[in-house]
Amino acid sequence: MDIQFFGAAKMVTGSNYLVKTERYNILVDCGMFQGNEEMERLNYDDFPYNPADIDFLILTHAHIDHSGRIPKLVKEGFRGRIIATNATYDLCKIMLRDSAKIQESDIEWENRKRQRAGKKPIEPLYTMKDAENSLKYFEPYFIDQRIKINDNIQIRFKDAGHILGSAILELWIKEANEEVKVVFSGDLGMPNRPIINNPDYIDEADYLVIESTYGNKIHASYSESTQNLIDIINKTVLRGGTVIIPSFAVGRTQELIYQLNKYYEYNSEVEEYMKIPIYVDSPMAVETTEAFKRNSSSFNEEARELILRGDNPFEFKNLRYIKTQEESMALNKFEFPKVIISSSGMATAGRVRHHLKHNLWDNRNSLVFVGYQAQGTLGRILLDGKKKVKILGEEIDVKAEIYDLEGFSGHADQKILLDWLNNFKIKPKKIFIVHGEEEASVALSNLIKHLYRIETIIPNIGDSFNIAKNDVELTKGIELTPIMLREDIENEFKTAYNQFEALIDKSGRLLDSKVLATNYDEIKNQLIDLQHTLMELNIIIGK
Structure with missing residues (x-):
């Protein structure tokens, strides 16, 4: 298995990583390069792989530096599955359309200048039609659901605490009867922030790809x-x-x-x-x-x-x-x-x-x-x-x-990045440090090597690393005991019960004529969805 780095390497934009297995090509993020003119020109370069050969694109969150080239990818031949959280899909419907609008507007302005100068017109990076088309390939899931992509690949999104829907990606890949787990941190957030949950801790990984935006700084409170x-x-x-x-x-x-x-x-x-x-x-x-x-x-x-x-x-x-x-x-x-x-x-x-x-x-x-x-x-x-x-x-x-x-800042600082890594119960054997300017990545790399004696790599754009099977230490996974499983389901049930109880308390408001006049269809659709979910749950636990 190879991991290749095609963006957010010694820079903070253009996140784009390719995981190649014997049978599948998996992209993690497909972001736009943002910054000065030289940086933004990279968006117009050909992808360093054939988009038609990509089987899956797994998206950590909706920010344009992680999602912004998805319409270009689809425009140039991608026909695979785009897997993201539900909230990320909702936000991408807004952000990719907005990005397309900007592409079209900027090129219209540029082409007026080119026409006056007697130059040929140029095409936008992608159009609104391209953005709309790309949204057809999304498959949304909830945080914490374990998703079986096929017999060889499983993933799970954990909460990254960066923006709504942002995810840490746990990726399990099975080859030749051996399973390797690679974790992509995505953009990690700071704990104890409004609206968004704290970043989830991860128990174990063979390899880790971690962001380093503020790898050399401690935020003010x-x-x-x-x-x-x-x-x-x-x-x-x-x-x-x-x-x-x-x-x-x-x-x-x-x-x-x-x-x-x-x-x-x-x-x-x-x-x-x-x-x-x-x-x-x-x-x-x-x-x-x-x-x-x-x-x-x-x-x-x-x-x-x-x-x-x-x-x-x-x-x-x-x-x-x-x-x-x-x-x-x-x-x-x-x-x-x-x-x-x-x-x-x-x-x-x-x-x-x-x-x-x-x-x-x-x-x-x-x-x-x-x-x-x-x-x-x-x-x-x-x-x-x-x-x-x-x-x-x-x-x-x-x-x-x-x-x-x-x-x-929505990005974890040095202290939080190290705390997050420290909470791995089984540490990764190798860590790739990305999504940071070189000074920040080097500072975080040095600290990780000093504190944990783990090999770190700060890749350049275009670098490819082979994860050979004999280089992977097969470790015993974290055992989930029946008590742990029961406690987890009890917590989820308690949360759902409290939300349902609050809804019952507001049932008078739900039936208010003014509310129904403006929100009837949305309320009915949500209640129908709720009925289906409750029926499915009853079937699962029924004798």
Whole structure:
């Protein structure tokens, strides 16, 4: 069996790994390269394999640097199965369509320039039709389900705690009557964050592919960053300014809404005049928030309890969702204090660039970054302290106060990465370190070698490694005793029972005529799905 690395090697974008067995070709992620022009040109290169030869694509999560080239893969011949979590599929329906829209728009603009220069037009990376077609190949599953792909391959998704639906991949491959287990960490999140569950621990692996985005850093505390954000908002409000927050439409925006909901709804000390408008100005973020609502069963315990008590954490009095371009443009015509949360998170595209153009020059305003800024992006350029930047063809003075709240990062820091690895009961014999700039990957590699005496490899793009059968130590698996199995099912049953009990308590609301007028079909469909699930469960346990 070979593992080949075709992206996110000594960089944080373009995740794409190929596992080749004697009979099957398995891709893990098919992400887009993001960053400067040189990096993004890689998206137009031919795949280093024939897409038609790929049997399975297993997707760890929906972020574009992991999913963004899927329509290109299908366009160029892939006809296999795309296996992902349910929430990842829901988010990909939004993100891949949005990405296609951007591809078409960018090429239309580029081709107008080429026409004026007498050059031939070029094709987009993929079109909306390609994106729609790629969605037909998805097979969604829930976290923690063990999935038998065929007699030789089994997988299981565990919660990565990065964004909704993000998964750690456990991959079991059987060849010549020997089974090898390879674990891909995907993008690991930080524990104790709103909405999302903590990353699951993994018991054992023969080989591990682990991310290293922050392999050389320790994040500021989340609570400290949250309080800093509130302080920045309040300080900017008092001087009559606007707060601009470039935010990833998927995950980070919903997290910010959740935290601001807690601050404005549950903090009695907040004066009414300080409850300024919070605008979420990203069509994709609005769609994504709806997808979050549809996948609330995947939320952490705190968020589920809020919902079961009847609180929608994505709605509060001073929150406004902006949908049309006209509404977005109007935000920059008014000078009253406000917060604008807009994508993209690295300020490489989207409506946030218009808001930066209209607000960066004013020293009353604040710009707050709440996520990773890749090399070459406008976000990184601003964080590096450049005093003039070109946005949408115009040179802008940078006078707004700029903040970087790393505590909001959705990626595990060095401490959490090592804690996660430490909780393997049977450690991997070899670890591949990916998804990090070289300095971060080297720092994590050195620590792993020092602490655990495990061989580490930091691959380059294009590197291929053979996992020979005689190099794999066959280890006794973690034994699941009858008591452990019973406790696991008891916990799942208790969770389901509590959710059903909360639904019964709200049955009057379920039958409310106003609710039925707008949500009848959705409620009925969910109840039908519930009936089928309960019947199937009764058949399984029936005598």
